[in-house]
Amino acid sequence: MLRTITPRNARVKRFMQNREAKVEENVKSALFIRGSSTSQVVSDALADLYMLKKPNGVNFSKKNSIHPFEDHSTLDFFSQKNDASLCIVATHSKKRPHTLTFARMFEHQLMDMMEVHLENCKPMRDFKTPKSAIGMRPCFQFNGDMWDQHPQYKMFKSMLLDFYRGKTVDRVALAGLEYIISVSHGPLTAEGKPGKVYLRTYTIQLKKSGVKLPRIELEEMGPSMDMTFGRAEEAKPETWKEAMKVPRELKPKKKKNVSTDEMNNVVGRVHLGRQDFDKIQTRKMKGLKKRPAADEADSADKKQRVDDSNDDE
Amino acid sequence: MDVSAILEAHKSKFKPVSVEGKVIPVEFDLGLLAAYDQNPLDEAELRKGKDAYLHDLARDNTQLLLNQVFQLPTVSDDAGVLAMLPAPTTPLPREKPLPKPKPETRWEKFAKAKGIVKRKKERMVFDEESGDYKPRWGYGGANDDGTKDWLIEVPSSADPMEDQYAARREAKKERVDKNKKRQQRNMEEAAVATKLDARAVKRGDRPNMDNVRAMKRREIENQILVSKAATASAGRFDKKMDGDLKPKGIRRQFAPTITDSGKEKSGNMDILNRIVGKGGEDLVNVRKAIKRTK
Numbered sequence: 001m002l003r004t005i006t007p008r009n010a011r012v013k014r015f016m017q018n019r020e021a022k023v024e025e026n027v028k029s030a031l032f033i034r035g036s037s038t039s040q041v042v043s044d045a046l047a048d049l050y051m052l053k054k055p056n057g058v059n060f061s062k063k064n065s066i067h068p069f070e071d072h073s074t075l076d077f078f079s080q081k082n083d084a085s086l087c088i089v090a091t092h093s094k095k096r097p098h099t100l101t102f103a104r105m106f107e108h109q110l111m112d113m114m115e116v117h118l119e120n121c122k123p124m125r126d127f128k129t130p131k132s133a134i135g136m137r138p139c140f141q142f143n144g145d146m147w148d149q150h151p152q153y154k155m156f157k158s159m160l161l162d163f164y165r166g167k168t169v170d171r172v173a174l175a176g177l178e179y180i181i182s183v184s185h186g187p188l189t190a191e192g193k194p195g196k197v198y199l200r201t202y203t204i205q206l207k208k209s210g211v212k213l214p215r216i217e218l219e220e221m222g223p224s225m226d227m228t229f230g231r232a233e234e235a236k237p238e239t240w241k242e243a244m245k246v247p248r249e250l251k252p253k254k255k256k257n258v259s260t261d262e263m264n265n266v267v268g269r270v271h272l273g274r275q276d277f278d279k280i281q282t283r284k285m286k287g288l289k290k291r292p293a294a295d296e297a298d299s300a301d302k303k304q305r306v307d308d309s310n311d312d313e
Numbered sequence: 314m315d316v317s318a319i320l321e322a323h324k325s326k327f328k329p330v331s332v333e334g335k336v337i338p339v340e341f342d343l344g345l346l347a348a349y350d351q352n353p354l355d356e357a358e359l360r361k362g363k364d365a366y367l368h369d370l371a372r373d374n375t376q377l378l379l380n381q382v383f384q385l386p387t388v389s390d391d392a393g394v395l396a397m398l399p400a401p402t403t404p405l406p407r408e409k410p411l412p413k414p415k416p417e418t419r420w421e422k423f424a425k426a427k428g429i430v431k432r433k434k435e436r437m438v439f440d441e442e443s444g445d446y447k448p449r450w451g452y453g454g455a456n457d458d459g460t461k462d463w464l465i466e467v468p469s470s471a472d473p474m475e476d477q478y479a480a481r482r483e484a485k486k487e488r489v490d491k492n493k494k495r496q497q498r499n500m501e502e503a504a505v506a507t508k509l510d511a512r513a514v515k516r517g518d519r520p521n522m523d524n525v526r527a528m529k530r531r532e533i534e535n536q537i538l539v540s541k542a543a544t545a546s547a548g549r550f551d552k553k554m555d556g557d558l559k560p561k562g563i564r565r566q567f568a569p570t571i572t573d574s575g576k577e578k579s580g581n582m583d584i585l586n587r588i589v590g591k592g593g594e595d596l597v598n599v600r601k602a603i604k605r606t607k
Contacts, residue, residue, distance in 0.1 A: 021409040028408050085408035107409055140347035141374045144354055162405050165345055171395040172346070174383065182371040187356055200367055204375060210327040213383050216376040218368060235406075243406035248517075252400070 035091030115230030344401030
């Protein structure tokens, strides 16, 4: 366990406050960890993934004997110490060659994790092309029909988006869209298990097109990896539920009396206030005309008086 | 004059920005700058030339994504043209739980009742003594509460030999201590309320602080009762004193005199089974029982 620190000055206090739970969270930072034995393939892949995550990543240069699927207490410890909620562990063994384990934490406790086995990797340095600047926000694309259907594909998609989404912002510089992470999956295997997944990274070039929108050309910048899925551990339902909660402040405000129908038309409901039937303009008819009550009483009175005078005479 | 031919000729000089051949339209999450293409990959193409095919596919989908991004409303800044992104639609998990709301302090409660609203005050205030701006409070602050005056008039009621500077320092220290005590009290009350109104805290609301004093009192009484019972005989042979606290909310239960005979039998059999039945050996400490009979 880490010792608990009581802040003794304002700087430490601010630092501690920054680590506390917040409505709008910090960018998730990631740990890049080498297992007890690694191959050149996974080391290169790990280094490249770290380059893409910079500056919100911590690269562990020493080897650590970590087997996340057997015991994840070390990962939890690292997560708490570095205030990081994502991590990748690179390992290589005869049984599971060239393996990256993607793991996610909630409250510094392991939430979910999955293994991918790498094949046909080409690191960034083997592409002699211009690279994107460090810390740029990537675009994503997921090609294939299984990304929302198969649990493992779903998890990988969620994991990758979580790793590289960066800070949630409401505006982005159009000139800053420098690269795209493209993930595609091939057909399922004969047994219906996940097949190969292709991760490619391209720089985006905006070309003239004669119209307002630019013509896009891509150039591969690396890394390029083909992978298959290994073991996976899904999040516990209660942890997942807790993690997916959206704070009240960030929920979109409900617009009253405005809705959309099935045809995507915006339908508004307007309240007109209470109607006063006496003042409403209807068809005019002499019979329906209402005489003021006071007027009526007045005339009756007059009549009476006339009769009285007649009696006197 | 018909310019469509000229426009067409101009356009034909460039490659197109539109993408054809998507059976299922591509979906976007512009808040994350992500495109989700649900069309399955072409297996034959994939086998023929994987990298070229993936490159073309990626280019087409990037074109579609950036077409969407470039059509968003924009603002200009010194950083260039910025597109206004909508909120992300893909749900992703948080890294830490939602922040717990802080329990109401006594001042907050009072201010709410009186309708006192917090106003923002500027941090720097003009200090007439030194003739420049100083922080309102803190290091080098303006509010020294008269402890740095160069001259203090001795009040007529005061002892002329008394150090007025020390008196002011003392007064300030007392105020600070008093406030610290109140902070402590707020913290204690908050702890009690959080414990007792756990349901509201779990819901993500502030705990009810309405009768915190009563809650605190009950908490202390319970603690006293527990500590009193912490003797060798669990408080049984202790001397009772006048005004001793009595445990509240404990009721003795009596079985009714006349009941269903089956129920009574099953209850008795349960007890018997527990003692002589399976696992009954653990219930009675045999060694101790033998010792007692001797």
